[in-house]
Amino acid sequence: MLSKKTQYAFHALIYLAENVDKGPILISEIASEKSISIKFLENILLELKNAGILGSKKGKGGGYYLMRTPKEIPLARIIRLLDGPIALLPCVSLNYYERCENCKDEAICGLHEVMSKVRDATLKLLENKSLKDILTRE
Amino acid sequence: MLSKKTQYAFHALIYLAENVDKGPILISEIASEKSISIKFLENILLELKNAGILGSKKGKGGGYYLMRTPKEIPLARIIRLLDGPIALLPCVSLNYYERCENCKDEAICGLHEVMSKVRDATLKLLENKSLKDILTRE
DNA sequence: AATTAGTCTATATTTTTTATAGACTTTATG
DNA sequence: CATAAAGTCTATAAAAAATATAGACTAATT
Numbered sequence: 001m002l003s004k005k006t007q008y009a010f011h012a013l014i015y016l017a018e019n020v021d022k023g024p025i026l027i028s029e030i031a032s033e034k035s036i037s038i039k040f041l042e043n044i045l046l047e048l049k050n051a052g053i054l055g056s057k058k059g060k061g062g063g064y065y066l067m068r069t070p071k072e073i074p075l076a077r078i079i080r081l082l083d084g085p086i087a088l089l090p091c092v093s094l095n096y097y098e099r100c101e102n103c104k105d106e107a108i109c110g111l112h113e114v115m116s117k118v119r120d121a122t123l124k125l126l127e128n129k130s131l132k133d134i135l136t137r138e
Numbered sequence: 139m140l141s142k143k144t145q146y147a148f149h150a151l152i153y154l155a156e157n158v159d160k161g162p163i164l165i166s167e168i169a170s171e172k173s174i175s176i177k178f179l180e181n182i183l184l185e186l187k188n189a190g191i192l193g194s195k196k197g198k199g200g201g202y203y204l205m206r207t208p209k210e211i212p213l214a215r216i217i218r219l220l221d222g223p224i225a226l227l228p229c230v231s232l233n234y235y236e237r238c239e240n241c242k243d244e245a246i247c248g249l250h251e252v253m254s255k256v257r258d259a260t261l262k263l264l265e266n267k268s269l270k271d272i273l274t275r276e
Numbered sequence: 277a278a279t280t281a282g283t284c285t286a287t288a289t290t291t292t293t294t295a296t297a298g299a300c301t302t303t304a305t306g
Numbered sequence: 307c308a309t310a311a312a313g314t315c316t317a318t319a320a321a322a323a324a325t326a327t328a329g330a331c332t333a334a335t336t
Binding site: 001002007010011015035076080084085087088089090109110111113114117118121122124126128129133134135136 | 139140148152173177183213222223225226227228239246247248249252255256259260262263264267271272273276
């Protein structure tokens with residue numbers, strides 16, 4: 001399961017994408033529209049900013065805005081940033097790899113093989129689908 | 139990521155499958171062979187037993203054994219039992235469904251659509267692959 | 277200068293995961 | 307039938323992670 005943090009990030013990003021024309025959006029507006037604790041959301045938006053996904057402006061008329069078009073923000077990027085590994089096991093993670101302690105040889109480990117396939121199937125979707133793909137269709 | 143509990147369960151099941159000919163296997167043997175805390179492993183094996191996957195025998199010559207052939211134990215079964223939902227969001231879980239609070243209509247929610255696809259791709263593998271498929275190949 | 281709004285650092289709370297303890301029951305066998 | 311072997315059960319503890327909050331600080335606008 002994705003953490004609340006990641007789920008909130010998706011909802012916030014969707015809101016920002018659906019309101020690009022309004023310029024910078026207040027944290028408090030996103031928080032109340034999406035029913036997220038404002039202080040918790042602050043942290044999340046900051047992380048997204050530090051990762052280069054969002055930009056911000058302080059003072060009156062300030063707020064957060066997308067730094068890229070929704071099409072350019074893959075879902076996998078958001079998940080890895082806020083949730084960590086997408087793979088089901090450390091030994092099949094591309095970005096957070098850790099050697100398996102219990103198994104002697106990954107090359108002949110059947111669990112490794114199956115979980116690699118699961119990872120590939122998942123990434124095929126999450127790396128190719130972007131913020132644009134999760135905007136509400138009408 | 140799968141929890142340690144689920145990872146330990148896989149390793150224990152693999153060990154049991156690879157030693158079917160030896161009759162019931164001691165918890166302590168699995169624990170030391172796979173470097174798992176014996177008391178923690180106890181709980182895990184009990185859960186697997188209560189779910190009908192393992193059987194056990196008390197007293198001398200006792201231990202745990204598989205109640206079904208490895209082929210009949212889908213990986214998804216183990217994961218759901220010990221880890222809960224396989225889906226990335228509650229609103230796309232088949233076995234642990236919860237309605238999404240932030241979205242008005244799941245039918246037109248893009249996040250719902252993508253995450254359903256991820257779930258389907260994952261389940262296609264985890265429900266069709268069994269304990270047999272993760273045994274070490276030689 | 278005053279107000280608005282994001283930034284930063286720290287901490288608190290809650291939940292989940294991981295692990296342990298110990299008394300109890302069942303079974304085999306000498 | 308006594309003893310030892312081995313799983314069962316209930317409870318609790320410890321550690322880690324997830325979730326949430328507080329408040330002082332900085333930057334921008336008017």
